[in-house]
Amino acid sequence: MSIYCFANNQIQIIEKAGVPVTDLLVQRGYGIFDFLRVAGDKPLFIDDHLDRFFHSAEKMRLTIPQTREDIKNIVKELIHKNQMSYSGIRMIIAGGDAPDGYTIEHPHLIVIQAPLAEPTLHLPTTGIKLATYSYQRQIPDVKTTDYLMAVWLQPWMKEQGADDILYHHNGAVRECPRSNFFLLTQHNVLVTAHEHMLKGVTRKNILQICAQYQIPFETREVSIAEIQNAKEAFITSSTKRIIPVHQIDNYLVKPNYKDSLAVKIYDLLTNLE
Amino acid sequence: MSIYCFANNQIQIIEKAGVPVTDLLVQRGYGIFDFLRVAGDKPLFIDDHLDRFFHSAEKMRLTIPQTREDIKNIVKELIHKNQMSYSGIRMIIAGGDAPDGYTIEHPHLIVIQAPLAEPTLHLPTTGIKLATYSYQRQIPDVKTTDYLMAVWLQPWMKEQGADDILYHHNGAVRECPRSNFFLLTQHNVLVTAHEHMLKGVTRKNILQICAQYQIPFETREVSIAEIQNAKEAFITSSTKRIIPVHQIDNYLVKPNYKDSLAVKIYDLLTNLE
Numbered sequence: 001m002s003i004y005c006f007a008n009n010q011i012q013i014i015e016k017a018g019v020p021v022t023d024l025l026v027q028r029g030y031g032i033f034d035f036l037r038v039a040g041d042k043p044l045f046i047d048d049h050l051d052r053f054f055h056s057a058e059k060m061r062l063t064i065p066q067t068r069e070d071i072k073n074i075v076k077e078l079i080h081k082n083q084m085s086y087s088g089i090r091m092i093i094a095g096g097d098a099p100d101g102y103t104i105e106h107p108h109l110i111v112i113q114a115p116l117a118e119p120t121l122h123l124p125t126t127g128i129k130l131a132t133y134s135y136q137r138q139i140p141d142v143k144t145t146d147y148l149m150a151v152w153l154q155p156w157m158k159e160q161g162a163d164d165i166l167y168h169h170n171g172a173v174r175e176c177p178r179s180n181f182f183l184l185t186q187h188n189v190l191v192t193a194h195e196h197m198l199k200g201v202t203r204k205n206i207l208q209i210c211a212q213y214q215i216p217f218e219t220r221e222v223s224i225a226e227i228q229n230a231k232e233a234f235i236t237s238s239t240k241r242i243i244p245v246h247q248i249d250n251y252l253v254k255p256n257y258k259d260s261l262a263v264k265i266y267d268l269l270t271n272l273e
Numbered sequence: 274m275s276i277y278c279f280a281n282n283q284i285q286i287i288e289k290a291g292v293p294v295t296d297l298l299v300q301r302g303y304g305i306f307d308f309l310r311v312a313g314d315k316p317l318f319i320d321d322h323l324d325r326f327f328h329s330a331e332k333m334r335l336t337i338p339q340t341r342e343d344i345k346n347i348v349k350e351l352i353h354k355n356q357m358s359y360s361g362i363r364m365i366i367a368g369g370d371a372p373d374g375y376t377i378e379h380p381h382l383i384v385i386q387a388p389l390a391e392p393t394l395h396l397p398t399t400g401i402k403l404a405t406y407s408y409q410r411q412i413p414d415v416k417t418t419d420y421l422m423a424v425w426l427q428p429w430m431k432e433q434g435a436d437d438i439l440y441h442h443n444g445a446v447r448e449c450p451r452s453n454f455f456l457l458t459q460h461n462v463l464v465t466a467h468e469h470m471l472k473g474v475t476r477k478n479i480l481q482i483c484a485q486y487q488i489p490f491e492t493r494e495v496s497i498a499e500i501q502n503a504k505e506a507f508i509t510s511s512t513k514r515i516i517p518v519h520q521i522d523n524y525l526v527k528p529n530y531k532d533s534l535a536v537k538i539y540d541l542l543t544n545l546e
Contacts (some may be wrong), residue, residue, distance in 0.1 A: 007294055018291015019299050021280055021383055026292050026365070028420035029302035060425060092299070095424065102424055110294050138411070138422055147301035148419050149411055151368065151375055152333060 004081045006074045006111035009065075011081065014112065024095025024104065031145040032056040033092040036201075037116060037238050041079050043089060044273050045238070046072065048201040053091055056142045062093045062107040071109070078113045088116040088239065092145065119241050123266040125257055127246025130176070130235075131162035132224065136169040140196050150177035164235065166248060169196065173222040176235050179243070182206070183222065183253075184232035184261055191226070194219035202236040202269065209268045215261070227251055234262045242266045277354045279347045279384035282338075284354070287385065297368025297377065304418040305329040306365040309474075310389060310511050314352050316362060317546050318511070319345065321474040326364055329415045335366045335380040344382070351386045361389040361512065365418065392514050396539040398530055400519025403449070403508075404435035405497065409442040413469045423450035437508065439521060442469065446495040449508050452516070455479070456495065456526075457505035457534055464499070467492035475509040475542070482541045488534065500524055507535045515539045 007017035024030040034053040037044045050068050057064050066074070075089055089111065096106035133156075135149055150165065157165050166181055167174040173181055175197035182192045182203075190210060192203060210217040227233070232255045233245035242262050246254050257263065280290035297303040307326040310317045323341050330337050339347070348362055362384065369379035406429075408422055423438065430438050439454055440447040446454055448470035455465045455476075463483060465476060483490040500506070505528045506518040515535050519527050530536065 005294060014294065017294045019294060019296075021278060021287065021290045021292060021365075021385055023292075024424065026298060026304075026367075026383075027306070027363070027418065028424050029304070029418045030421060030424045031299075031302070033300070061428065090300070092294075094299075102420075102427060104424070110299075112294055135411075138408075139425065144421055145300065145302045146419060146421050147375075148303060148417055151297065151301050151303045151377065152412065154375060155334065 003113065004078055005113065006078065006109065009108065011074070011077060017110070019094055019110070020097060022097050024098050025092075025145065027101060028095065029146060029148075030060075030095035030104070031092055032060050032062060032143055033090055033145055034143055035088055035090050035238060038079060038084070038087045038089055038113070039118075039273060040085065043075055043079070045201050045205070046075065048204065049091075049238075052143060052199075052201070053093075056144070057093050057107075059139070059142050060144065061104055062095065064093055064107065064109060066109055071111070074109075074111050078111060082113050084113065084115050086116055086118045087113050089113050116239065121270065123242055123244060123260070123263045127244035127254070128163035129161060129247040130164050130166040130245055130249075131157055131160040132166045132168055132249055134169060135167045136174065136196065137167065137198070140174070140198060143198055147177060168224045171224050172196075173224055173227070179235040179237035179240070181222075181235050182233065183226060183230040184255075185226065186229050186231060188216060188231070190215060190217040190261065191222050192217075192219055193222050200236060201238055202241060205269060205272055206236060206265055209265055209272075213268065215265075231255060232261055241269050276386065277351055278386065279351065279382065282381065284347070284350060290383070292367055292383070293370060295370050297371050298365075298418065300374060301368065302419060302421075303333075303368035303377070304365055305333050305335060305416055306363055306418055307416055308361055308363050308511060311352060311357070311360045311362055311386070312391075312546060313358065316348055316352070318474050318478070319348065321477065322364075322511075325416060325472075325474070326366075329417070330366050330380075332412070332415050333417065334377055335368065337366055337380065337382060339382055344384070347382075347384050351384060355386050357386065357388050359389055359391045360386050362386050389512065394543065396515055396517060396533070396536045400517035400527070401436035402434060402520040403437050403439040403518055403522075404430055404433040405439045405441055405522055407442060408440045409447065409469060410440065410471070413447070413471060416471055420450060441497045444497050445469075446497055446500070452508040452510035452513070454495075454508050455506065456499060456503040458499065459502050459504060461489060461504070463488060463490040463534065464495050465490075465492055466495050473509055474511055475514060478542060478545055479509060479538055482538055482545075486541065488538075504528060505534055514542050
């Protein structure tokens with residue numbers, strides 16, 4: 001069965017959709033995107049994702065030709081046509097054709113839907129290992145299509161026996177390439193970076209849950225040294241909600257599953273959907 | 274008249290050539306390229322450009338499906354079919370389709386030809402203004418398709434009344450987004466950065482000319498402070514050979530045209546072609 005997407009200003013079969021070789025996205029890597037999870041026919045937290053998508057576009061001087069309602073309707077139509085039981089939607093704004101190879105003249109929207117594994121009902125009991133790497137994403141508050149370093153580091157990451165990468169810069173923890181990082185301090189305060197990284201929608205939902213349920217939390221600069229005293233650590237993303245982290249470089253973090261704060265927050269997140 | 278390019282493993286009309294929306298180049302900005310000038314039917318310094326292209330590909334773990342000879346034949350065929358009097362050739366390696374959105378599995382070649390203005394016979398007498406900006410390109414010895422910062426800074430650059438941007442980092446001059454930077458010191462030594470930037474083919478040719486004609490030169494860390502004492506400054510690229518720089522931020526550099534070292538080197542560069 002064919003999968004439909006939105007590209008070149010129309011709904012079409014994904015195999016036929018291409019980005020022109022003269023596009024700024026192809027020639028200069030100039031684009032932004034956002035990604036959201038779809039449960040059946042329900043796009044989750046779509047307003048939060050659209051907020052960030054429009055913020056990214058504005059900061060990158062990319063005028064989105066569609067309104068929020070237009071995009072919601074395109075998403076709805078794709079969901080209807082593709083009939084996937086569980087999926088992800090990727091919305092991209094490409095820089096568009098630029099005769100001089102530099103000037104943004106015709107930004108355009110691409111929307112792609114692809115099947116996605118459903119997150120488990122409760123937090124996974126197995127944790128992942130992160131390898132830390134010194135790197136600062138450029139224009140970090142924008143979800144650009146720049147994953148050059150993340151893709152390039154994949155073989156290095158596997159050499160470390162790690163499952164994901166944790167970026168840090170000048171001694172401060174930033175984020176993973178596709179997720180935010182949280183740790184629980186010895187004083188039972190949940191902390192996460194507050195700047196120079198992308199603010200995830202799941203991160204935002206978790207902070208709201210903390211506020212609502214009186215879970216002590218701080219958004220602030222998180223020192224890389226604090227990892228050595230973490231009682232818990234996890235990463236968060238729209239795709240996976242929460243993934244427990246059980247090792248960062250050589251440091252082991254293994255909370256008791258039953259008492260884990262992540263377990264509690266995961267269940268509250270699930271209810272939010 | 275239609276312009277032909279090479280994409281999707283065939284020579285085809287450029288309007289029909291597209292990069293799949295699922296390609297790593299589109300979704301993750303993962304690609305490399307090189308660009309060379311073509312005088313009539315003669316691709317200039319193609320071996321130097323292919324050397325760098327294959328170096329970029331290797332460093333980025335992108336296996337080029339074609340051999341050097343294959344690529345030369347594609348370039349030759351495009352030049353023959355497109356019949357442009359003066360042009361530029363862009364060769365791109367796109368990351369290719371990655372079902373997991375991350376793993377490089379099917380890198381592929383794109384070759385595009387476009388008309389280009391012929392450089393003037395002698396060095397232009399008018400110089401440009403550069404605005405300095407603190408920025409370090411990621412994976413700087415590779416010609417990646419990442420020009421996110423360069424494109425994003427265009428409006429800022431125009432606000433400064435500048436024609437191009439000069440990147441520097443921790444007090445050291447790096448490069449312009451699409452060219453290398455040279456300055457002539459008070460002691461008549463031509464200096465240019467030696468690391469953390471892309472080594473241009475024109476830069477290489479100029480250094481060879483300096484060695485051959487006993488023009489004193491150094492490739493080393495160039496301090497941003499040295500700009501204040503520059504007797505001459507210019508930028509170099511395959512497209513333009515040399516462009517004189519007459520202002521950097523508020524500092525004016527105006528050599529006597531007749532005695533200018535850039536004039537002499539420009540003529541020697543022209544002869545090399």
